[in-house]
Amino acid sequence: MTELTPRPPSRSVTSMTEYVLPTHANALGNVFGGQILAWMDICAAICAQRHCGTICVTAGIDDLAFDQPVKIGQVVRVTACVTAAFRSSIEIKVDVQGEDPASGHTWPCVSAFLTFVSLGPNGRPCAVPPLQVETEAERTLQAEASERRAHRLARKRPHQG
Amino acid sequence: MTELTPRPPSRSVTSMTEYVLPTHANALGNVFGGQILAWMDICAAICAQRHCGTICVTAGIDDLAFDQPVKIGQVVRVTACVTAAFRSSIEIKVDVQGEDPASGHTWPCVSAFLTFVSLGPNGRPCAVPPLQVETEAERTLQAEASERRAHRLARKRPHQG
Amino acid sequence: MTELTPRPPSRSVTSMTEYVLPTHANALGNVFGGQILAWMDICAAICAQRHCGTICVTAGIDDLAFDQPVKIGQVVRVTACVTAAFRSSIEIKVDVQGEDPASGHTWPCVSAFLTFVSLGPNGRPCAVPPLQVETEAERTLQAEASERRAHRLARKRPHQG
Amino acid sequence: MTELTPRPPSRSVTSMTEYVLPTHANALGNVFGGQILAWMDICAAICAQRHCGTICVTAGIDDLAFDQPVKIGQVVRVTACVTAAFRSSIEIKVDVQGEDPASGHTWPCVSAFLTFVSLGPNGRPCAVPPLQVETEAERTLQAEASERRAHRLARKRPHQG
Amino acid sequence: MTELTPRPPSRSVTSMTEYVLPTHANALGNVFGGQILAWMDICAAICAQRHCGTICVTAGIDDLAFDQPVKIGQVVRVTACVTAAFRSSIEIKVDVQGEDPASGHTWPCVSAFLTFVSLGPNGRPCAVPPLQVETEAERTLQAEASERRAHRLARKRPHQG
Amino acid sequence: MTELTPRPPSRSVTSMTEYVLPTHANALGNVFGGQILAWMDICAAICAQRHCGTICVTAGIDDLAFDQPVKIGQVVRVTACVTAAFRSSIEIKVDVQGEDPASGHTWPCVSAFLTFVSLGPNGRPCAVPPLQVETEAERTLQAEASERRAHRLARKRPHQG
Numbered sequence: 033m034t035e036l037t038p039r040p041p042s043r044s045v046t047s048m049t050e051y052v053l054p055t056h057a058n059a060l061g062n063v064f065g066g067q068i069l070a071w072m073d074i075c076a077a078i079c080a081q082r083h084c085g086t087i088c089v090t091a092g093i094d095d096l097a098f099d100q101p102v103k104i105g106q107v108v109r110v111t112a113c114v115t116a117a118f119r120s121s122i123e124i125k126v127d128v129q130g131e132d133p134a135s136g137h138t139w140p141c142v143s144a145f146l147t148f149v150s151l152g153p154n155g156r157p158c159a160v161p162p163l164q165v166e167t168e169a170e171r172t173l174q175a176e177a178s179e180r181r182a183h184r185l186a187r188k189r190p191h192q193g
Numbered sequence: 194m195t196e197l198t199p200r201p202p203s204r205s206v207t208s209m210t211e212y213v214l215p216t217h218a219n220a221l222g223n224v225f226g227g228q229i230l231a232w233m234d235i236c237a238a239i240c241a242q243r244h245c246g247t248i249c250v251t252a253g254i255d256d257l258a259f260d261q262p263v264k265i266g267q268v269v270r271v272t273a274c275v276t277a278a279f280r281s282s283i284e285i286k287v288d289v290q291g292e293d294p295a296s297g298h299t300w301p302c303v304s305a306f307l308t309f310v311s312l313g314p315n316g317r318p319c320a321v322p323p324l325q326v327e328t329e330a331e332r333t334l335q336a337e338a339s340e341r342r343a344h345r346l347a348r349k350r351p352h353q354g
Numbered sequence: 355m356t357e358l359t360p361r362p363p364s365r366s367v368t369s370m371t372e373y374v375l376p377t378h379a380n381a382l383g384n385v386f387g388g389q390i391l392a393w394m395d396i397c398a399a400i401c402a403q404r405h406c407g408t409i410c411v412t413a414g415i416d417d418l419a420f421d422q423p424v425k426i427g428q429v430v431r432v433t434a435c436v437t438a439a440f441r442s443s444i445e446i447k448v449d450v451q452g453e454d455p456a457s458g459h460t461w462p463c464v465s466a467f468l469t470f471v472s473l474g475p476n477g478r479p480c481a482v483p484p485l486q487v488e489t490e491a492e493r494t495l496q497a498e499a500s501e502r503r504a505h506r507l508a509r510k511r512p513h514q515g
Numbered sequence: 516m517t518e519l520t521p522r523p524p525s526r527s528v529t530s531m532t533e534y535v536l537p538t539h540a541n542a543l544g545n546v547f548g549g550q551i552l553a554w555m556d557i558c559a560a561i562c563a564q565r566h567c568g569t570i571c572v573t574a575g576i577d578d579l580a581f582d583q584p585v586k587i588g589q590v591v592r593v594t595a596c597v598t599a600a601f602r603s604s605i606e607i608k609v610d611v612q613g614e615d616p617a618s619g620h621t622w623p624c625v626s627a628f629l630t631f632v633s634l635g636p637n638g639r640p641c642a643v644p645p646l647q648v649e650t651e652a653e654r655t656l657q658a659e660a661s662e663r664r665a666h667r668l669a670r671k672r673p674h675q676g
Numbered sequence: 677m678t679e680l681t682p683r684p685p686s687r688s689v690t691s692m693t694e695y696v697l698p699t700h701a702n703a704l705g706n707v708f709g710g711q712i713l714a715w716m717d718i719c720a721a722i723c724a725q726r727h728c729g730t731i732c733v734t735a736g737i738d739d740l741a742f743d744q745p746v747k748i749g750q751v752v753r754v755t756a757c758v759t760a761a762f763r764s765s766i767e768i769k770v771d772v773q774g775e776d777p778a779s780g781h782t783w784p785c786v787s788a789f790l791t792f793v794s795l796g797p798n799g800r801p802c803a804v805p806p807l808q809v810e811t812e813a814e815r816t817l818q819a820e821a822s823e824r825r826a827h828r829l830a831r832k833r834p835h836q837g
Numbered sequence: 838m839t840e841l842t843p844r845p846p847s848r849s850v851t852s853m854t855e856y857v858l859p860t861h862a863n864a865l866g867n868v869f870g871g872q873i874l875a876w877m878d879i880c881a882a883i884c885a886q887r888h889c890g891t892i893c894v895t896a897g898i899d900d901l902a903f904d905q906p907v908k909i910g911q912v913v914r915v916t917a918c919v920t921a922a923f924r925s926s927i928e929i930k931v932d933v934q935g936e937d938p939a940s941g942h943t944w945p946c947v948s949a950f951l952t953f954v955s956l957g958p959n960g961r962p963c964a965v966p967p968l969q970v971e972t973e974a975e976r977t978l979q980a981e982a983s984e985r986r987a988h989r990l991a992r993k994r995p996h997q998g
Contacts, residue, residue: 541733542731543795543799545733547714547717547718547721548717548733548734549713549714549715549716549718549734550717550719552710552713552717553708553710553713553714554710554762555720556709556710556711556713556763557708560708560709560710570702570704572702572704572709572742572745573710574741575739575741576737576739576740577739578736578737578739578828578831579736579737580828580831581733581734583736583737586735591738634704645760660829667739667741669704670739
C-alpha cells in the first residue's frame, strides 16, 4: 500500500566533542558546570533545529545533577537526541561524558532533558513536525516524555506549547 | 553577656551585570539559554565561595523555565543569594532579569536553585559554615530548601552532602 | 503642590562582578591592566546608557594608576556611578576592587573618571538628561566634575560636548 | 587459538559539530578560513591523542582548498580519522562539511591531511602504536599515506618521525 | 613623459604581534597549531584586502610544516606579503616567528603560501589589481608564484581564478 | 677607542594589527573603547618586556581622548614605543589608528602614555635598563617624559619607581 501521509523525520542525533582548555576551568582545573551547560544547550539547539527545520529557543531544563568532573586536557563528549515532539515544542535528552583521550577511559558527567520552542519567521511559536514512533521502546520514551511535560505544565512554567 | 559561639556569616549576595553582544546571541538576536546558564553558574559559584570560604563546585540545578528573552544591546542582571547551608553543600537561588538600559524597563528572564559542594584543600567535600537564621521569613526559606533537598536526594543524585 | 517639571532621573549606579580566569592573566597570574580597563569601560557604558536612555560611546578617560593586583581565582568588583551630566556628555566614576571570595578580604585596585557622549538615532551627539543635584555633597561632586571638564577642554580633546 | 600479540587499536574517529556565530565570520557572514582550520586542528589533535595515548602536536598540513562557504546560523561538521601510523608520527584525514540545520542540506567545505608527532612525558617524540591494517581498502589507504609522507620528507620538512 | 596608465599599488605588507595566553595552548604550554593557522589566515586576509580593496576569502593553503613551538608568555609575530596577483585571486606568503620578549631571541615557527579570492559587492569573484613588478627579484618571485599556481590548478582545486 | 660601558638597548617598537569583528563592537558597529584599551595595554606590555627583559605590569595610564571610531570590518593598528626609562618603571607611548583596508584610508583613533613597572623573578620591582639618548629629539622626548612623571608623582599615585 502506498504511503499517503508525509513521513515524519527520523530521530535527529547531534554529537559534539570539546577539548577542555584552561579558560573553561576553575582553580582546581575542573570545567565549570556553567560551561558544560552552555555546551549542552548549543548541542540540543542544533539537534532541535535539525528536527524542526526552524530556529528553536530553549524553553527550560529539567533538574540535573553533576556526576564526575572533567579536567583540563580531557575531552567532553555531548550527545543530544529528540525524545518527543509536541505541538510547538520538542524535548531533547542530552548526555555528557568525560573522556581521557590518552587512556580512552570515559565516565558519566551529567544528563538532562531540555525543552525547546520552535519559532517561525515571525518569531512566534510554530508547529513541530511529529516524531516517528514505531517500536515499543520509542512508545515508552514518548509516554515518559509526555509525563514529564505534564509535570512541567503543572508547575505553570511558560513556553511549553 | 559575651558571645561564646562563632557568629555564622550573614547572607552572601552576589550580583552581576552583563551587556549582550552579538557573540552571545542566535540568529534572532536572542541570548542563548546556555549563555545565561553559564552566567548563572559563575554568579552562584562566587556567592557560594563567599559563604563557604572554599572552592565550591556545581552539584546540580533544579528544573527551570525561561520566561522572556534578552536581546543584543540589552543587559542581563544576575543576582545570587544563599537560601540554605547543609553539611557540605549549599543551596543558592539565582534570579535573572532582562533590562533595556535606554528605557530602564526590566523583565523576568529565569530563576533557579543551584546546589554547590564545598571542597577542601584535598579536593574532598568539607563542612559548610551554618547560615544565620533569625527571622520567621528566614526560617520559612530554610524549611523550603530542606524540602527541595529531600526531593533531590529521593531522586538519588550524587554530591549532595 | 503638584510637580510641574519632569523630574530628572536619580543617579544610576551599575555594578559588575567578574571571576578571574587564566585567560585574563599574565604569566605571574595577575589580571592584565587592559582587561580591567575593558571591564571598567563596559560597566561605565551601561551606567551611561541607563542615565541617558541612548547609546553612549567612550569619549575619554582621565589619568589612572593601578594600586594592588588581582589574581586568578579572585574576584574583580566594578562599580560605576554618574558624577555629572553636561550638554551631550556625561562623567562616570568607576571604582574597581579586588576580592578574595574565600576570605572576604577586599582591596582597592584602580579608580578613574570616564566621559561618554550620548548619541541619538542618527549617530550624532544628543542632549543628556540633567542630573538631580539636591544635597551639599552632590553640589560639591558636580563642581569638581565641572573643574575636571574644564581641564579636559583646556587640553583640547575632542567629543566633550 | 589464543591471541598472543597485543592487538593494535582500531581506527580512532573523532567528530565535532560547531554552530557558526557572528564572532566566527567576516563582513559577508562567511566563517573565516582560519577558524575552520582551528577546528580541524583541534579535532585532529583529539583523534591523534586517542590513537597514541599521548599528547600530540601538529607537525604539518598538506595543501588544501576551500570549496563552499559556511555562513552564520549554519553548522560546521568536522570528522577526523587516522589514515596511517608511522614511527613517531601519525597522519589524520579531516573532512569538513557545511550543514543548514533547518533544511538538512549539507555540502563539502574542505578536506586535508594533517600530521602529528606523538610526544612522551619528557616532551620528546615517542613511538606511535601501529594501526591495524586488514582489508584491501586499508592497505591502499596506508600505501597512499606512505607516498604522501615520502613527498613531505623530500621537501625536507621537520618533525615527521 | 606623463604616466597614462593607473599605477598598480605597491606591495602590501601586514604584520601582527600576539601574546600567547593559556587559552591558546595545550597541556604542554605550546600554542595549538590551529591557533597559529587562524592568526596566519587573518593576517593574510587583511594583507589581501589592502591590495585588492575588496573583501577577500581564503581559497586555499599550500602544504606547511611547523618548525619550533611557541609557549605561553612568549610572542608570535606574523608577517604577510603579496607575492603575486592573478585574475581574481592573489597569493600571500605568511611567515610566523616565535619570540621570547625578555631575551629578544626569535626563531622560525612556520611559513606558508595562502591564496585568496577577491569578491565584489555581489559576492562574486572580481578582478584583482595587478602587482607592480620592476626588479629582477620581483620577477623571480612572480615566476615561482605562477608555477605554484599551475601546480594547484593541476590538482583541480576550486576557486583559483 | 673601545666601548667600556654596556650599550643600552635601542628603542623597542611594537606594532599590532587587529581586524574588527562583531564581538568587539556595540550596537552601532563601533569598537568599544575598552576593547581598544585592552589592545593598547597588551601592545605596550610586549613593548615594555622587550626593553626590560622582564615581566612588566601596567602601573598607570595618562588621560586620553578618543578621536574617530573604528567599525566592524575595519582594521585597528596599534604602535607602541618606549619614550623614557626610569629606575624600575618605563613610559610607553601608544598610538592607535583606524584603517579601512579596502580604500587604504587611515585616521587617528587615540593616543596615550602608559607606565609599566618591571618585576623581577621574586615579583618585586627591579631595575630597568637605561634608554639610549643620543639625538636632540630623543633628549626632548626624555625631558617631557620626566615632566609627566613628576606630575604623576605629585598626584601621589603608587608603583612608579
